[in-house]
Amino acid sequence: MKTKLDAQSRETRLREKLPQISTPLPGPNAQKILALDRRYVSPSYARDYPCVAKRAEGMIVEDVDGNIFLDFSAGIATVSTGHCHPKVVGAIQRQAGMLIHMSGTDFYYPLLAQVAEKMAAITPGDFPKRVYFGNSGTEAIEAAIKIARYHTRRHRVIAFLGGFHGRTFGSLSLTSSKSVQRERFGPLLPGVTHAPYAYPYRCPCRRDQNQCAKDCCCADLIDQTLFRTIAPPQDVAAIVVEPVLGEGGYVVPPARFLRRLREIADRHGIVLIFDEVQSGMGRTGRMWAAEHSGVVPDILAAAKGIASGMPLGVTVARADLMDWGPGAHASTFGGNPIACAAALETIRLVEEKYMANAAIMGKYLLEKLADWPRRHSAVGDVRGLGLMIGIELVKDRSTREPDGDGRNRVIRRAFEGGLLVLGCGDSTIRLMPPLVVEKHHADFALDVLDRAIAEVEGER
Ligand SMILES: Cc1ncc(COP(=O)(O)O)c(C=O)c1O
Numbered sequence: 001m002k003t004k005l006d007a008q009s010r011e012t013r014l015r016e017k018l019p020q021i022s023t024p025l026p027g028p029n030a031q032k033i034l035a036l037d038r039r040y041v042s043p044s045y046a047r048d049y050p051c052v053a054k055r056a057e058g059m060i061v062e063d064v065d066g067n068i069f070l071d072f073s074a075g076i077a078t079v080s081t082g083h084c085h086p087k088v089v090g091a092i093q094r095q096a097g098m099l100i101h102m103s104g105t106d107f108y109y110p111l112l113a114q115v116a117e118k119m120a121a122i123t124p125g126d127f128p129k130r131v132y133f134g135n136s137g138t139e140a141i142e143a144a145i146k147i148a149r150y151h152t153r154r155h156r157v158i159a160f161l162g163g164f165h166g167r168t169f170g171s172l173s174l175t176s177s178k179s180v181q182r183e184r185f186g187p188l189l190p191g192v193t194h195a196p197y198a199y200p201y202r203c204p205c206r207r208d209q210n211q212c213a214k215d216c217c218c219a220d221l222i223d224q225t226l227f228r229t230i231a232p233p234q235d236v237a238a239i240v241v242e243p244v245l246g247e248g249g250y251v252v253p254p255a256r257f258l259r260r261l262r263e264i265a266d267r268h269g270i271v272l273i274f275d276e277v278q279s280g281m282g283r284t285g286r287m288w289a290a291e292h293s294g295v296v297p298d299i300l301a302a303a304k305g306i307a308s309g310m311p312l313g314v315t316v317a318r319a320d321l322m323d324w325g326p327g328a329h330a331s332t333f334g335g336n337p338i339a340c341a342a343a344l345e346t347i348r349l350v351e352e353k354y355m356a357n358a359a360i361m362g363k364y365l366l367e368k369l370a371d372w373p374r375r376h377s378a379v380g381d382v383r384g385l386g387l388m389i390g391i392e393l394v395k396d397r398s399t400r401e402p403d404g405d406g407r408n409r410v411i412r413r414a415f416e417g418g419l420l421v422l423g424c425g426d427s428t429i430r431l432m433p434p435l436v437v438e439k440h441h442a443d444f445a446l447d448v449l450d451r452a453i454a455e456v457e458g459e460r
Helices: 002-016 028-040 086-096 110-122 137-152 169-174 209-214 220-229 255-268 337-369 404-416 439-458
Strands: 053-057 060-063 068-071 129-134 156-160 192-195 236-241 271-275 299-302 313-318 379-385 388-396 422-424 428-431
Touching (some): 086 337, 110 313, 137 236, 137 271, 137 313, 156 169, 192 220, 236 255, 337 388, 404 422, 404 428, 404 439
Parallel strands (some): 156 236, 236 271
Antiparallel strands (some): 053 060, 060 068, 388 428, 422 428
């Protein structure tokens, strides 16, 4: 009888999309998978807590023991239309029954050209574009670097401290969010120089937060210092930047930062590359984070949310930059028909309603969070754009010393309370729910986090 009631209440909560934790975590079935995983899976993955997913729908993830979680991590900002959106599932199923693979490197199929046309239409810039297809964010960045080097015949690249662009060797050479990602892998790509990222809460130029936001000078360091000392601008092929810093801490730079990068790139014939792998596809309330600043990049890299969880990476470049010829670059699986079918449906849904929802819900969450730095001694800063929101925890608000350990404990407690969130940067909790999130989900998530932060503060 108890089991039947439990099952009923689980179904009700699933229908109502409310979390329910009914076993100790991890539960017995989860423990078996964890043991298997520990034995066979690469130990390089960094899991914050033991969530073993079985199935998911919309905002809800059910684990292998029947526990139900509210998902504010979206498969790391990837399931943009929510888990298993019926329209996306339908598109995948139809495509799987028709053509699973052909390889766009050697053959043609309609979806590759159709997604390319759509991407050219929805990315910033009123100029002819061409589109390269890979399977991931890192491949989208590799292609962007290669296009820039090939076209300019220059080898240097400027990237930013705290940036994350992937883990294959080219993109890893740009990645600088955590040293563990680079340790013992060098030497990496030569000619990469890192500049400070405009981070108003921790201004690299030591300005106060408001002044930094108004009058950011980080980009000035590139032409006033780097170009004069270690990176001659005539050798620089590309500047690669995330228009909102993702893994590095969900930092929203002042618009002036991106505008100055555009000016510097234009002055020296440098290709400006925006990595929108995490910030793109409607997540910030507009299709691309670039649109908030009005800056148009020469190349835009997208992945993650583009196909609601199917592997796809896309590099959209000004057509004149993609002057490489047949054989210069390609990938067997890149632009796979099923991923392309999922992408077309995802783009349609995001354009139709979810991008607008991201703007509304992002505003709602940020308004509710606005007084947290006053109410919580552990919260140093709250910031965000649309559904890319960071809550930065500090040991002490006057010194702003990051509290990574406190952040990790909050995330663990949230998990135990039925909420899936992840960290980023040294001590930031990031909220990146699927774009289908509704108010009652937001209220639940904030309630769990509010209590978890208060508990961690109580332990100080
Ligand atoms: C901004 C950004 N660029 C690139 C990547 C790499 O993407 P992937 O893990 O698909 O290779 C990520 C992944 O988190 C990212 O956030």
